[in-house]
Every structure is written in C-alpha cells, then in structure tokens.
Amino acid sequence: xxxxxxxxxxxxxxxxxxxxxxxxxxxxxxxxxxxxxxxxxxxxxxxxxxxxxxxxxxxxxxxxxxxxxxxxxxxxxxxxxxxxxxxxxxxxxxxxxxxxxxxxxxxxxxxxxxxxxxxxxxxxxxxxxxxxxxxxxxxxxxxxxxxxxxxxxxxxxxxxxxxxxxxxxxxxxxxxxxxxxxxxxxxxxxxxxxxxx
Amino acid sequence: xxxxxxxxxxxxxxxxxxxxxxxxxxxxxxxxxxxxxxxxxxxxxxxxxxxxxxxxxxxxxxxxxxxxxxxxxxxxxxxxxxxxxxxxxxxxxxxxxxxxxxxxxxxxxxxxxxxxxxxxxxxxx
Ligand SMILES: Nc1nc2c(ncn2[C@@H]2O[C@H](COP(=O)(O)OP(=O)(O)O)[C@@H](O)[C@H]2O)c(=O)[nH]1
Ligand SMILES: [Mg+2]
Numbered sequence: 001x002x003x004x005x006x007x008x009x010x011x012x013x014x015x016x017x018x019x020x021x022x023x024x025x026x027x028x029x030x031x032x033x034x035x036x037x038x039x040x041x042x043x044x045x046x047x048x049x050x051x052x053x054x055x056x057x058x059x060x061x062x063x064x065x066x067x068x069x070x071x072x073x074x075x076x077x078x079x080x081x082x083x084x085x086x087x088x089x090x091x092x093x094x095x096x097x098x099x100x101x102x103x104x105x106x107x108x109x110x111x112x113x114x115x116x117x118x119x120x121x122x123x124x125x126x127x128x129x130x131x132x133x134x135x136x137x138x139x140x141x142x143x144x145x146x147x148x149x150x151x152x153x154x155x156x157x158x159x160x161x162x163x164x165x166x167x168x169x170x171x172x173x174x175x176x177x178x179x180x181x182x183x184x185x186x187x188x189x190x191x192x193x194x195x196x197x
Numbered sequence: 198x199x200x201x202x203x204x205x206x207x208x209x210x211x212x213x214x215x216x217x218x219x220x221x222x223x224x225x226x227x228x229x230x231x232x233x234x235x236x237x238x239x240x241x242x243x244x245x246x247x248x249x250x251x252x253x254x255x256x257x258x259x260x261x262x263x264x265x266x267x268x269x270x271x272x273x274x275x276x277x278x279x280x281x282x283x284x285x286x287x288x289x290x291x292x293x294x295x296x297x298x299x300x301x302x303x304x305x306x307x308x309x310x311x312x313x314x315x316x317x318x319x320x321x322x
Contacts, residue, residue, distance in 0.1 A: 007272065012262030013234060020299045021232035021265055022309055041321075047271025049280075078267055083316030087309060090232050090265060106231055106277075110301055112310065182321035189314045196307050 011044060016085035023090040024188065025107055027133060028117035029125040033145040033175035034093035035077050037117060040181045042079020042091065050075055076103060091185075095129075108136040113192045115184060117145050117175065120152060123161045130162060139195045141169040141188040167194070223278055224285035231267040231277075234296040235259055235284060248287075251275070255283055256292055263296065 081089045118126045173184040237260040270280040287293045
C-alpha cells in the first residue's frame, strides 16, 4: 500500500490568474557551485531528479534482452522563484557533459538563457559547457564564483581564455550568498533583454 | 521525503519502470515539458480504483495545487521519464490538467523578461 504524499502549502506553485513557467539554466563544471547557487535563491528547498540515460521507451526494448543491465543516471537540480501572479521562474542546474544529450535537450528547450558559473582557477574546465550552451543557441552571462573571496584579477584574461563576445556580461558572485547570486541572475536577465531587442 | 517513503527505492533495475509505466512510451515534449504545470482535476469525487498505486500517489501529490513536472519527479524520486509517462496517462484519463509553458515569441519574450527583471528586483532589492 502506498500512502498519500503530504506536501505543505509552500511546496505548491502560488495560484495566479494564469501562471506560466519559464526557466533559466545554471550550468558549469562539477563542483563549481551550481547547487549552492540554486539553494541560495530558491524559494523551495532545491530538488533534484534523474534522467535515465536511455529514454524510457528504449529502455523498455532493452529489457527484453538485457535483464539487470544498469542504466547510468544523472542528476539535475532545480529551484523555483515566484516572480509575479503571472510568472514562475525555475532554475535548472546541470553539469556540462555532452553525453547527457536527452537531459540537455529537455532543459535547453524553451529556456530564456543560461548563467554559466566558472571557477577562475579552473577555466579550462568551463570550455565544454560553454560550447554546449552555444550549440543549443542559448544566450548567456558568465558568473565567476570567487571561492577565496578575492576579486577577479583580470577580466580581460578571462574573456580571452573563454573566448567571449564583447557583449557577454561577466560578473563575480558568491554562490553561497542570496543577494550576490540574485545580482548575477539580474545581470543575465538584463543581457537577455538586450539580446531580445 | 514524505509519503513516498514506502515506494521502492530506486534501483538500477529496469524492470520496475517498465512495470509501473505499463510499457507506455514517453509523451512528447510539447505535451509535458519539465516546466509544464500540473494539477489534479478538482471535481473528481471518489478516487478511481483502476489506477496503480504510483498513479494514485501522483494524483494525490497534485491534488493540493500546481507543481511542475520536474518538481513532481523531485518529490517522488521517480525517474523523470517514468513520471512523464504516468502524468501523460493521467492527463489522458481526465484526472489531471496541464498548463504548458508560454510559447516563445519575440514579443512574449520581451514582456516576460521585463516581468522577470522587475520580479527579481522587487524580491532581492
Ligand atoms: N568558499 C566557497 N565555497 C563554495 C562557493 N560555492 C560553492 N562552494 C562549495 O563548493 C562545493 C561545490 O559546490 P556545489 O554547489 O555542490 O557545486 P556543483 O557541483 O556545481 O553543484 C561545495 O562544498 C560548496 O559548499 C563559494 O562561493 N565560496
Ligand atoms: Mg550540484
């Protein structure tokens, strides 16, 4: 027997006149601070879910021959921000691996844009994820998560290293801090506005 | 985690997803995206009996308001693909209603971005 789940009221999307959902991706390599960032500004405790690597339908076919075969799963985590009576914003965090194609397609489709978290000490680790974001045609801003609290030393060098367009915003943020994370998000949204004009 | 504790923990086995989805295929993305909002139809009095325990639990979860498909997967800890298949079946059966995300279009985008910006500023000052 399965008991009924019980979520408190806050777990649900606030009922607005015609509430609709939009999403922004928070991407970056492993341990760059995605989960921390989402946790800092989400109004719900961050959730995560797994996408089986093979689509469910294909997995069903696999079943016939390969009992007990293990499927790799990958976690994406996400949070929510109620923007207004009309709009609820979801933030989806995901690692940059190219091989999680299905998950990337699900997440990128219809996304307003992406915030790319980078660690200035590990810039090369961000190449793959930036390639992916560009491949999916998403507009993005760079948020430098400054782990040691030191300011970004050389933005020009970082821009060169990441091969950024001149108008791609670069901000520093502390992913543990709500205000700082929100400012990074606001920078992205302003950039998306510029791109939409 | 509440309520779903009694569901079997996720295992690498594929048998279970197959059984609980009754072998159905994935619904298409337009129908159920990660951010499609879902809620139970309000005026359905008694719980239908032909639903599986997982379907009944999902219906229960959705009965108190709207949740996105992603949140439903997160709360139940079922794989996303499985959740989508079950939600699609429940929607087809008339138990759930879905509110898909806005269609992306230049004008809608500009309005929404403006609204998101204002919302973020109001929230975080
Ligand atoms: N000092 C410091 N630590 C951070 C910051 N952001 C994240 N961390 C830590 O870095 C680790 C990885 O962060 P996490 O959010 O899990 O990274 P993810 O893999 O991208 O989701 C965690 O132990 C965090 O607490 C930051 O801005 N400053
Ligand atoms: Mg993480």
